[in-house]
Amino acid sequence: MTEKDVLIIGGGAAGFFAAINIAEQNPKLKVAILERGKEVLTKVKVSGGGRCNVTHAEFIPQELVLNYPRGEKELLGPFHQFMTGDTIDWFEKRGVALKIEDDGRMFPTTDSSQTIIDCFLNEAKKHKVAVLMNHAVKSIQKESEAFVVDTNQGVFTSKKVLIATGNNPKIWKLLEDLGHTISSPVPSLFTFNIKDERIQDIPGVVVNNVLVKVADSALESSGPLLITHWGMSAPAILKLSAFGALELAKRDYKFKIVINFINTSFEDCLDILKELKLELAKKTVYKSAQFDVPKRLWQKLVLASKMDHETRWADLNKDQLETLASQLTQAIFNVDGKSTFKEEFVTAGGVELKEVNFKTFESKLVPQLYFAGEVLNIDAVTGGFNFQNAWTSAYLAAQSMSR
Numbered sequence: 045m046t047e048k049d050v051l052i053i054g055g056g057a058a059g060f061f062a063a064i065n066i067a068e069q070n071p072k073l074k075v076a077i078l079e080r081g082k083e084v085l086t087k088v089k090v091s092g093g094g095r096c097n098v099t100h101a102e103f104i105p106q107e108l109v110l111n112y113p114r115g116e117k118e119l120l121g122p123f124h125q126f127m128t129g130d131t132i133d134w135f136e137k138r139g140v141a142l143k144i145e146d147d148g149r150m151f152p153t154t155d156s157s158q159t160i161i162d163c164f165l166n167e168a169k170k171h172k173v174a175v176l177m178n179h180a181v182k183s184i185q186k187e188s189e190a191f192v193v194d195t196n197q198g199v200f201t202s203k204k205v206l207i208a209t210g211n212n213p214k215i216w217k218l219l220e221d222l223g224h225t226i227s228s229p230v231p232s233l234f235t236f237n238i239k240d241e242r243i244q245d246i247p248g249v250v251v252n253n254v255l256v257k258v259a260d261s262a263l264e265s266s267g268p269l270l271i272t273h274w275g276m277s278a279p280a281i282l283k284l285s286a287f288g289a290l291e292l293a294k295r296d297y298k299f300k301i302v303i304n305f306i307n308t309s310f311e312d313c314l315d316i317l318k319e320l321k322l323e324l325a326k327k328t329v330y331k332s333a334q335f336d337v338p339k340r341l342w343q344k345l346v347l348a349s350k351m352d353h354e355t356r357w358a359d360l361n362k363d364q365l366e367t368l369a370s371q372l373t374q375a376i377f378n379v380d381g382k383s384t385f386k387e388e389f390v391t392a393g394g395v396e397l398k399e400v401n402f403k404t405f406e407s408k409l410v411p412q413l414y415f416a417g418e419v420l421n422i423d424a425v426t427g428g429f430n431f432q433n434a435w436t437s438a439y440l441a442a443q444s445m446s447r
Contacts, residue, residue, distance in 0.1 A: 055079030
């Protein structure tokens with residue numbers, strides 16, 4: 045039986061961040077990370093297309109929490125304790141400079157996730173954190189003052205345990221055995237599968253600022269939209285998938301969306317089209333894209349509006365004008381299924397938030413049991429927000445555990 049003061053279960057971002065901060069704040073403690081895989085930090089490696097989207101340049105806690113479909117209310121207090129500025133400072137003090145991109149995402153200046161991985165491995169080594177790979181946890185039991193953790197490579201005991209295993213059904217089951225409630229996991233960040241003439245053969249087209257609504261619901265989001273080989277992606281869709289995770293799962297990922305490609309009302313659009321009918325009278329509608337709509341998409345929408353390649357503006361009748369205005373401001377698409385967004389598989393679900401003390405991230409049910417990262421029922425939209433939740437929860441848990 046191996047004795048430790050602190051056991052961290054899960055060798056990902058949250059697990060490492062917690063372990064390093066515990067060992068740094070209290071060097072006397074014997075800290076070990078148990079990782080079931082043969083490598084650590086695998087999600088960090090692939091995140092942000094291999095560049096690691098460390099956090100997001102949002103420095104006001106009240107604004108930052110709006111990016112969490114689950115966890116918004118609970119994270120407000122923690123973000124007042126440790127948030128974006130603290131994350132930047134933490135990495136810079138350890139030689140990792142970060143940069144802000146136009147959309148607010150923050151990456152290491154090296155544009156390589158390996159920089160973050162190397163930083164964590166060096167810090168863990170420096171602070172004598174034992175990193176044990178191929179250690180799959182089979183059971184966790186609380187016996188009087190200590191936890192007994194049985195793994196495929198022997199038994200560990202420890203006064204304090206932190207769970208940082210992300211979306212791991214086996215660990216969730218062990219937490220249920222300890223009395224915790226688990227919200228059933230459903231996918232959160234995903235793209236929409238859509239087969240439709242209007243977007244066929246134009247993958248790669250980006251519309252900068254669209255409004256997307258799910259029909260028969262209050263769900264809506266705005267932002268850039270990307271047309272793909274299989275349907276639609278980019279922030280407008282991903283935000284909708286995150287905030288609608290539970291609702292869209294109920295609908296078995298079959299639903300209708302209404303897209304306003306130009307963020308203008310139907311009436312205003314129709315008025316502008318009537319003016320264009322006079323201004324551009326001799327030109328063909330097909331060849332004169334308007335409203336900053338990408339040319340390839342404009343042409344598809346024109347053909348879907350009862351016109352052909354040769355229809356001139358002057359010849360448009362009332363019905364054609366109204367149909368084109370409708371295609372631009374309230375186009376309906378049938379979504380039939382979803383696809384995973386890159387390698388970043390995020391789920392909604394996990395330990396029920398009412399069972400956790402958000403000052404310390406300690407379990408309210410099992411003393412000295414702590415949580416960090418996505419093992420909790422917290423998830424975010426894309427853009428570095430899931431990592432910020434990992435850093436904040438791990439740091440506050442570490443503060444409490446190192447005492």
